Amino acid sequence: MAKQLDKITPRDEDFSQWYTDTVINAKLVEYGPVKGTIIFRPYGYAIWENIQNYLDKKFKAIGVQNVYFPLLIPESLFNKEKEHIDGFSPEIATVTQIGDKKLPEKLFIRPTSEVLMADFFQKEVKSYRDLPLVYNQWCNVMRWEKTTRPFLRTSEFLWQEGHTVHNSPSEAKNLTLQILDIYTKFAQEILLLPVVAGRKTEKEKFAGAQETYTIESLMHDGQALQCGTSHFFGDNFSKVYDIKFQNKDGKLEHAYSTSWGVSTRLIGAIIMTHSDDSGLVLPSQISPIQVSIIQIKKTTEITKVTNKIVDSISDLRINVDNSDKTFGFKISDAEIKGVPIRIEIGPRDLENGQVTISRRDTREKNQIKINDVEKTVHEMLKEYDQNLYKIALENRMKRTSTASTIEEYQKQLELNTGFVLVPFCGRIECETEVKQKTSTNSRCIPFDIEQVEGKCFNCGQESKLRVYFGRAY
Amino acid sequence: MAKQLDKITPRDEDFSQWYTDTVINAKLVEYGPVKGTIIFRPYGYAIWENIQNYLDKKFKAIGVQNVYFPLLIPESLFNKEKEHIDGFSPEIATVTQIGDKKLPEKLFIRPTSEVLMADFFQKEVKSYRDLPLVYNQWCNVMRWEKTTRPFLRTSEFLWQEGHTVHNSPSEAKNLTLQILDIYTKFAQEILLLPVVAGRKTEKEKFAGAQETYTIESLMHDGQALQCGTSHFFGDNFSKVYDIKFQNKDGKLEHAYSTSWGVSTRLIGAIIMTHSDDSGLVLPSQISPIQVSIIQIKKTTEITKVTNKIVDSISDLRINVDNSDKTFGFKISDAEIKGVPIRIEIGPRDLENGQVTISRRDTREKNQIKINDVEKTVHEMLKEYDQNLYKIALENRMKRTSTASTIEEYQKQLELNTGFVLVPFCGRIECETEVKQKTSTNSRCIPFDIEQVEGKCFNCGQESKLRVYFGRAY
Numbered sequence: 001m002a003k004q005l006d007k008i009t010p011r012d013e014d015f016s017q018w019y020t021d022t023v024i025n026a027k028l029v030e031y032g033p034v035k036g037t038i039i040f041r042p043y044g045y046a047i048w049e050n051i052q053n054y055l056d057k058k059f060k061a062i063g064v065q066n067v068y069f070p071l072l073i074p075e076s077l078f079n080k081e082k083e084h085i086d087g088f089s090p091e092i093a094t095v096t097q098i099g100d101k102k103l104p105e106k107l108f109i110r111p112t113s114e115v116l117m118a119d120f121f122q123k124e125v126k127s128y129r130d131l132p133l134v135y136n137q138w139c140n141v142m143r144w145e146k147t148t149r150p151f152l153r154t155s156e157f158l159w160q161e162g163h164t165v166h167n168s169p170s171e172a173k174n175l176t177l178q179i180l181d182i183y184t185k186f187a188q189e190i191l192l193l194p195v196v197a198g199r200k201t202e203k204e205k206f207a208g209a210q211e212t213y214t215i216e217s218l219m220h221d222g223q224a225l226q227c228g229t230s231h232f233f234g235d236n237f238s239k240v241y242d243i244k245f246q247n248k249d250g251k252l253e254h255a256y257s258t259s260w261g262v263s264t265r266l267i268g269a270i271i272m273t274h275s276d277d278s279g280l281v282l283p284s285q286i287s288p289i290q291v292s293i294i295q296i297k298k299t300t301e302i303t304k305v306t307n308k309i310v311d312s313i314s315d316l317r318i319n320v321d322n323s324d325k326t327f328g329f330k331i332s333d334a335e336i337k338g339v340p341i342r343i344e345i346g347p348r349d350l351e352n353g354q355v356t357i358s359r360r361d362t363r364e365k366n367q368i369k370i371n372d373v374e375k376t377v378h379e380m381l382k383e384y385d386q387n388l389y390k391i392a393l394e395n396r397m398k399r400t401s402t403a404s405t406i407e408e409y410q411k412q413l414e415l416n417t418g419f420v421l422v423p424f425c426g427r428i429e430c431e432t433e434v435k436q437k438t439s440t441n442s443r444c445i446p447f448d449i450e451q452v453e454g455k456c457f458n459c460g461q462e463s464k465l466r467v468y469f470g471r472a473y
Numbered sequence: 474m475a476k477q478l479d480k481i482t483p484r485d486e487d488f489s490q491w492y493t494d495t496v497i498n499a500k501l502v503e504y505g506p507v508k509g510t511i512i513f514r515p516y517g518y519a520i521w522e523n524i525q526n527y528l529d530k531k532f533k534a535i536g537v538q539n540v541y542f543p544l545l546i547p548e549s550l551f552n553k554e555k556e557h558i559d560g561f562s563p564e565i566a567t568v569t570q571i572g573d574k575k576l577p578e579k580l581f582i583r584p585t586s587e588v589l590m591a592d593f594f595q596k597e598v599k600s601y602r603d604l605p606l607v608y609n610q611w612c613n614v615m616r617w618e619k620t621t622r623p624f625l626r627t628s629e630f631l632w633q634e635g636h637t638v639h640n641s642p643s644e645a646k647n648l649t650l651q652i653l654d655i656y657t658k659f660a661q662e663i664l665l666l667p668v669v670a671g672r673k674t675e676k677e678k679f680a681g682a683q684e685t686y687t688i689e690s691l692m693h694d695g696q697a698l699q700c701g702t703s704h705f706f707g708d709n710f711s712k713v714y715d716i717k718f719q720n721k722d723g724k725l726e727h728a729y730s731t732s733w734g735v736s737t738r739l740i741g742a743i744i745m746t747h748s749d750d751s752g753l754v755l756p757s758q759i760s761p762i763q764v765s766i767i768q769i770k771k772t773t774e775i776t777k778v779t780n781k782i783v784d785s786i787s788d789l790r791i792n793v794d795n796s797d798k799t800f801g802f803k804i805s806d807a808e809i810k811g812v813p814i815r816i817e818i819g820p821r822d823l824e825n826g827q828v829t830i831s832r833r834d835t836r837e838k839n840q841i842k843i844n845d846v847e848k849t850v851h852e853m854l855k856e857y858d859q860n861l862y863k864i865a866l867e868n869r870m871k872r873t874s875t876a877s878t879i880e881e882y883q884k885q886l887e888l889n890t891g892f893v894l895v896p897f898c899g900r901i902e903c904e905t906e907v908k909q910k911t912s913t914n915s916r917c918i919p920f921d922i923e924q925v926e927g928k929c930f931n932c933g934q935e936s937k938l939r940v941y942f943g944r945a946y
Contacts, residue, residue: 030593032543033550034580039593042538042608049539065515066522070505071544071582071613071629072566077506090572093545095582098617099563107507109544109568109582120503120512129797135515140544140613144571156544324602 036148036155046288072107117163118241151268159263172256183228194393198444203431210234219272222417230260280338296346423454423463509621509628519761545580590636591714624741632736645729656701667866671917676904683707692745695890703733753811769819896927896936
């Protein structure tokens with residue numbers, strides 16, 4: 001649209017409004033006609049495609065196979081797993097008719113595909129030789145949420161859901177952790193999110209899972225965001241869906257399963273971690289545009305130099321903005337879109353064989369020789385990414401604290417919202433009580449913190465866990 | 474599954490049963506729990522991924538941008554375009570409740586996203602400077618079909634749907650044809666389908682389109698299959714949805730739009746064109762496995778040679794079958810999966826520094842020197858692809874005929890089902906009559922046939938068109 005970019009509310013004035021202003025003004029999304037749905041515009045969808053490309057390669061490298069299962073689940077099949085339904089049923093979009101004709105059985109739009117996969121595995125698996133089956137699908141799912149926000153919580157969202165079955169619990173457990181490791185590295189190295197990896201408490205683990213592993217990220221405002229989960233079901237699901245195999249001893253045994261997923265919510269995590277009052281700040285490896293080249297005038301010389309530069313960094317995603325929009329518009333468009341590096345080419349610089357280069361994060365501007373562009377750009381992208389991670393990590397550190405009583409915990413949350421490490425008994429009832437008192441819950445039992453004994457911060461009972469609690473999206 | 478491969482019904486005995494046997498036994502799909510839905514198994518989905526990868530690159534090269542629009546369409550929005558609804562409404566899956574709670578308005582699962590895109594374009598487009606918008610999405614859509622068959626006609630299917638708006642009719646028309654050209658080359662060069670490209674008649678064009686272009690393929694049994702369509706809407710859709718832009722003269726003008734798509738149906742086309750009584754025969758460029766290496770024994774020497782061969786053709790998709798299944802099982806598994814080239818490595822051949830290589834199409838077997846594998850495999854893949862195309866083209870030629878009266882046409886269909894070229898008046902009523910008489914309809918007005926005057930084969934009125942009619946899936 002030719003209209004001027006709208007103003008973005010300052011981040012520290014109203015974080016929530018800043019977020020909405022940013023996703024709309026950067027043209028990532030538009031609201032859809034049905035409540036709680038979003039339209040992914042090209043720039044928003046391109047980020048998702050970059051996420052998909054990276055993860056899909058990593059999955060395939062460890063033997064994951066992509067599949068596609070149907071959108072609709074018959075009510076009778078869905079109802080087999082009671083625990084599962086209880087978690088989802090109020091949120092489920094239900095097809096009851098085709099045209100004007102009523103269906104004999106209700107069909108649910110998948111909120112996740114566990115039951116469909118389980119039903120398939122039940123028919124497919126006969127012998128230990130058929131295992132493992134290591135499946136994944138990239139698809140849309142639907143959960144009707146009361147309050148929605150672009151990327152973070154939408155009625156329909158895009159994700160990948162992995163579902164696997166194995167002939168031993170250890171193999172299934174290993175796969176669960178192998179996937180969590182892929183998620184962790186992806187979040188840290190590509191999305192530049194200093195996530196905390198760990199295990200969910202009994203209360204927070206996925207319905208039906210024996211163990212849920214998670215990566216938790218801290219947003220700029222100190223609220224946590226769950227970025228990806230990997231579930232080890234043991235044989236829980238197999239018992240409900242009767243997935244059995246003949247083991248090496250010729251005996252029937254229930255299979256061991258896992259599921260794991262990340263969603264378009266990751267885009268929300270990136271924005272709320274790195275972006276600022278001028279718009280998006282995107283990690284270079286998933287930014288749809290890595291370098292934006294802006295011509296100050298249109299001359300033969302400038303075109304020639306532009307082409308030379310484009311050739312020299314053709315391994316990167318480059319946008320040459322030669323529209324007839326104003327120079328000022330082009331600058332703020334590149335800023336709001338979070339393009340890591342901007343190169344401006346104007347007649348005065350060219351006289352000295354130079355161009356102007358600037359970084360989106362520090363907004364530092366420098367003149368550099370045209371011949372140095374290739375080297376400088378590549379170095380700068382590395383430094384840029386390192387700096388994004390550093391800032392996010394500093395925020396997380398600054399906002400991480402400890403508490404040994406519920407009063408201390410509540411005080412910490414007021415003073416400095418973030419991760420609060422507490423000794424915790426692990427009981428569901430105790431965590432329910434914490435939630436009632438504080439409207440917060442546990443984030444994870446972190447891998448990298450020593451699990452020492454103590455007294456639960458809420459009930460005072462003996463505690464063997466050190467757990468991060470906090471406010472979350 | 475460890476069970477033996479099931480028998481495939483001979484193709485010329487019962488084409489329809491042969492097709493079903495093939496897709497099930499080759500493990501492309503499994504039936505889903507909801508009528509008319511299919512589960513894409515890894516091998517089936519991998520073919521779709523290869524199709525996506527190729528087309529997505531071609532689309533992006535001409536400036537297409539990927540987006541994602543929501544799954545659900547509110548009834549009120551859908552009802553704006555009367556012509557459109559009439560075509561779809563009996564087939565539409567309708568969400569009426571969330572959990573147990575009735576929705577205030579019915580929501581339709583998209584049978585296509587024209588109306589959602591149009592609604593977006595209406596808000597987005599202001600000036601000729603905003604145009605063109607050239608969008609595409611890869612997604613699932615749903616049309617409740619009475620009779621279904623894997624890939625060819627399923628309640629839910631996967632496709633890409635392109636939707637574009639332009640500030641001039643000529644630009645929109647050019648884009649329509651540019652896309653048809655991508656489809657044609659893809660079908661001919663990658664899927665090895667000798668498609669006929671052309672325009673649809675008034676009766677067969679898409680609801681609301683000014684012109685529909687199509688690629689039509691002829692299956693082994695002589696029935697046609699529509700493989701891809703590209704629609705030029707002129708300003709029809711823009712008028713209904715009020716998509717206007719300020720043109721260069723400052724006046725408001727309705728925009729010009731297009732839409733185009735191909736679906737998982739293409740997989741059906743490939744199978745029904747190339748495959749045979751032993752299972753799939755897949756075009757090499759979309760085959761999930763291009764070379765299958767089968768070890769006759771497991772020895773150090775055989776492993777060493779296998780690794781050497783894998784290294785030398787690492788640009789290809791290779792499967793080394795070192796499972797503990799029998800040699801015979803491995804051979805028929807590679808055959809049924811349509812793997813273009815099979816290499817068998819056994820001790821006797823190795824003594825002479827040789828391996829055995831065979832092609833899936835001709836089933837010719839040869840001993841070749843290990844050092845020649847790289848060269849031979851690459852040459853063989855080319856010849857293999859050429860041969861698949863040649864056989865399919867011969868079938869089409871053999872099954873293409875002409876007729877000048879309805880009686881001749883009916884006789885041709887009985888004798889030799891295929892494309893029948895007839896002089897046709899082009900009137901909707903006349904084509905409706907042909908359909909009533911013969912249960913067939915027009916396939917396309919081919920680009921590469923001279924359009925000469927004559928008398929309509931059905932009504933005898935003056936005809937300016939030469940049109941292919943025939944039986945179709």
